[in-house]
Amino acid sequence: MTPMTLLAQAYVYHPFLDPLPVWNVWYLLLVPLCAGVSIVWKSIKCESMRKVPSQSAGLLFWILLTMILAAAGLAALVRLIEHFIG
Amino acid sequence: MSDTRPQSPALVAVAGWILPGLGYWLIGHRARAVTVCITILSLFTLGLLVAGIRSVDVPGYNDDGKLTLVPSTDQPAITAHPISEILNKPWYIGQILAGPITILCSDYSINLSKPLPDNPDVSPAAKAHVRVAEIGTLYSAVAGMLNLLVIIDAAHRANRSNSEKAPA
Numbered sequence: 233m234t235p236m237t238l239l240a241q242a243y244v245y246h247p248f249l250d251p252l253p254v255w256n257v258w259y260l261l262l263v264p265l266c267a268g269v270s271i272v273w274k275s276i277k278c279e280s281m282r283k284v285p286s287q288s289a290g291l292l293f294w295i296l297l298t299m300i301l302a303a304a305g306l307a308a309l310v311r312l313i314e315h316f317i318g
Numbered sequence: 319m320s321d322t323r324p325q326s327p328a329l330v331a332v333a334g335w336i337l338p339g340l341g342y343w344l345i346g347h348r349a350r351a352v353t354v355c356i357t358i359l360s361l362f363t364l365g366l367l368v369a370g371i372r373s374v375d376v377p378g379y380n381d382d383g384k385l386t387l388v389p390s391t392d393q394p395a396i397t398a399h400p401i402s403e404i405l406n407k408p409w410y411i412g413q414i415l416a417g418p419i420t421i422l423c424s425d426y427s428i429n430l431s432k433p434l435p436d437n438p439d440v441s442p443a444a445k446a447h448v449r450v451a452e453i454g455t456l457y458s459a460v461a462g463m464l465n466l467l468v469i470i471d472a473a474h475r476a477n478r479s480n481s482e483k484a485p486a
Contacts, residue, residue: 249430249443251450252368261368261453265460268361272354272464276471281349 266295324480327473334469335417341472345479354468361461362416366423369454371430372445374423377403377410381445383431412459415466420458 245253254261270288278284325344334341339355342348365373378396380386386395386403396403404411413420430443 246443248366248371250370251446251448251454254368254450255448258450258453261450261457264364265361265453265457268357269460269464271357272468275350275353275357276467281353284353 327477330476331473365454365457369451373455374427376424377407383428409459412462415462
């Protein structure tokens with residue numbers, strides 16, 4: 233066991249006082265944030281609220297897809313720079 | 319379901335700040351009001367759950383919950399240099415747009431940052447500097463900024479509704 237694993241196991245989480253112990257899956261926290269942004273944005277833009285669920289689901293899909301592609305592109309760029317420099 | 323009762327855009331905007339979505343409620347957009355209220359308050363609460371209450375970092379206060387003072391004059395920095403104090407903690411601008419809930423959380427955050435009487439080195443809720451804390455701060459600030467969009471849209475709809483109702 234690494235010291236960091238031992239530290240993580242010893243961490244006692246107090247809701248609303250300490251940060252949530254999700255150190256390894258922090259990027260999943262972006263999904264509810266994007267969902268919230270999609271819902272509020274489509275609630276503003278759509279004249280009929282009946283369209284909001286499908287429209288916001290579509291927007292959420294495109295936001296997540298764009299973020300994944302951007303992350304993959306940046307990772308590839310970093311690897312490329314590493315290859316040429318280091 | 320929406321009706322078109324005339325409301326002052328300023329009143330709608332203030333109501334929207336007091337409770338996210340209340341502006342829509344006043345102009346009769348009930349479903350829109352409930353949707354944005356639940357979403358914005360959920361994002362704000364989730365931010366506090368993810369990062370802890372100390373993610374509400376109040377300008378003018380240091381990490382020990384004490385007023386930051388200007389060394390030469392002992393005047394509170396927030397009154398002496400309000401702009402620079404606020405710009406030092408820019409996320410608070412977004413957070414305060416979420417409404418009075420941020421003021422309550424600010425008070426709670428300041429109280430919890432004060433050191434314990436029996437152990438001056440420890441406070442009940444220490445300020446976190448991990449990535450998760452940054453994401454939590456992002457949640458609460460984005461919630462506030464979304465509320466600004468909602469306030470502007472509700473006030474605009476109130477104004478448009480009043481113009482359509484006005485006699486030619």
